[in-house]
Amino acid sequence: MTISQLNDRFGIAGKVHFDAGKGSLTRAILQCPQGEAHVYLHGAHVTHYQPRGDRPVLFTSGQSFFEPGKPIRGGIPICFPWFSNTHEPAHGFARLTEWQVQSSREQAGGVELTLTMAAEPHVSPYWPHKAALTYRVRLGDELEVVLEVKNLSQEAVGFEEALHTYLAVGDIHHVRLSGLQGTTFVAKSQGGQSLVQTEEPLTITQYIDRVYQNTAGPCLVEDAAWNRRIHVVKSGSDATVVWNPWVERAGAMPDFGNDEWPGMLCVESANVGTTTVQLAAGHTHRVTTTLRAEKST
Numbered sequence: 001m002t003i004s005q006l007n008d009r010f011g012i013a014g015k016v017h018f019d020a021g022k023g024s025l026t027r028a029i030l031q032c033p034q035g036e037a038h039v040y041l042h043g044a045h046v047t048h049y050q051p052r053g054d055r056p057v058l059f060t061s062g063q064s065f066f067e068p069g070k071p072i073r074g075g076i077p078i079c080f081p082w083f084s085n086t087h088e089p090a091h092g093f094a095r096l097t098e099w100q101v102q103s104s105r106e107q108a109g110g111v112e113l114t115l116t117m118a119a120e121p122h123v124s125p126y127w128p129h130k131a132a133l134t135y136r137v138r139l140g141d142e143l144e145v146v147l148e149v150k151n152l153s154q155e156a157v158g159f160e161e162a163l164h165t166y167l168a169v170g171d172i173h174h175v176r177l178s179g180l181q182g183t184t185f186v187a188k189s190q191g192g193q194s195l196v197q198t199e200e201p202l203t204i205t206q207y208i209d210r211v212y213q214n215t216a217g218p219c220l221v222e223d224a225a226w227n228r229r230i231h232v233v234k235s236g237s238d239a240t241v242v243w244n245p246w247v248e249r250a251g252a253m254p255d256f257g258n259d260e261w262p263g264m265l266c267v268e269s270a271n272v273g274t275t276t277v278q279l280a281a282g283h284t285h286r287v288t289t290t291l292r293a294e295k296s297t
């Protein structure tokens with residue numbers, strides 16, 4: 001569908017508008033009195049969320065690619081049906097797929113955009129199944145994203161998934177992360193050891209890449225530099241991934257500025273590893289992430 005056709009069919013004056021975004025990729029701009037969000041059809045990728053009167057809540061790299069076949073660096077990548085480098089492409093094919101717009105509507109004083117994609121055997125040899133994915137982006141007092149996976153196969157399927165949220169922070173050196181105390185994590189940044197988190201809040205002083213298993217609750221990111229708190233609330237997710245590449249890994253990514261690492265922190269709502277989703281034929285799984293920013297004082 002062309003941008004003009006998308007605006008004719010799904011545009012809502014002052015609330016939903018489609019344009020050619022970066023790299024001329026088709027982008028939806030969602031607006032309401034409480035803020036603005038941007039969603040690319042490429043990967044159904046939310047790249048921007050900014051509450052009115054506040055700074056952006058999501059980080060997107062100034063070096064990001066915006067082209068078919070490459071993931072956008074930042075925002076909320078959708079990782080499905082596998083996480084990390086289980087197979088190629090890393091984090092699965094959903095974030096590289098051109099999603100279709102299913103609907104747009106005003107809701108609860110805000111606005112919702114719904115996108116879909118078909119995950120079928122022809123997409124990847126590592127996915128010999130049929131599934132329908134639906135992604136709802138809801139903008140209002142907060143930003144909520146909802147990923148639904150319906151198993152259209154005759155057999156049960158297993159898949160990993162993550163809403164790989166890149167939060168924007170003023171300075172990672174002065175960030176505190178709460179909500180994970182007492183949980184067990186796989187420390188990819190510490191040789192893959194399985195460790196228990198004792199600190200609360202967690203402060204980040206080096207490269208961190210941790211998969212916290214059996215963590216279904218909310219997290220709180222306290223950003224002292226910007227005097228802001230971001231609540232990361234989720235449902236349907238039993239793992240939380242925390243990542244910052246720090247200086248040593250930032251330089252290895254061509255789509256990530258060498259000086260950008262202090263300004264971001266990934267807090268991801270996931271089902272990976274031991275919390276991989278097992279979905280019976282005909283059933284649907286839903287995972288959600290809600291982001292709400294507020295002044296610290």
Ligand code: TA6
Pocket residue numbers: 071084090091164188209241242243266268
């Ligand atoms: O979520 C953390 C992580 O799995 C890291 O290991 C790092 O690879 C990051 O995702 C970024 O992955 P990407 O494929 O987007 O470069």
